[in-house]
């Protein structure tokens with residue numbers, strides 16, 4: 001059963017950027033892609049880097065430490081050195097407030113090499 005938690009107002013997360021929040025014991029990054037909000041694990045699956053601290057390129061969060069790219073809407077890892085996807089979380093916006101459901105949606109799969 002979903003339990004949405006208010007994390008921010010929409011203006012707190014500028015377009016093409018992310019911010020991390022502690023929600024129910026998880027570190028969750030919320031990204032704004034042209035007014036659409038998505039939530040993924042903030043911690044890179046390679047090492048302990050914060051994905052919300054890196055740049056956003058198109059629909060990709062770029063890890064600030066070694067440059068792996070994660071597709072924000074699906075959590076899929078798209079480039080090495082990280083090989084595992086990140087979990088995604090349901091997001092809703094009501095009356096200018098961004099809510100996250102901290103129930104992780106884990107996406108199996110990994111990349112097997114290549115860039």
Ligand code: FES
Nearest residue numbers: 044046047063066
């Ligand atoms: S810590 Fe993210 S790619 Fe290495």
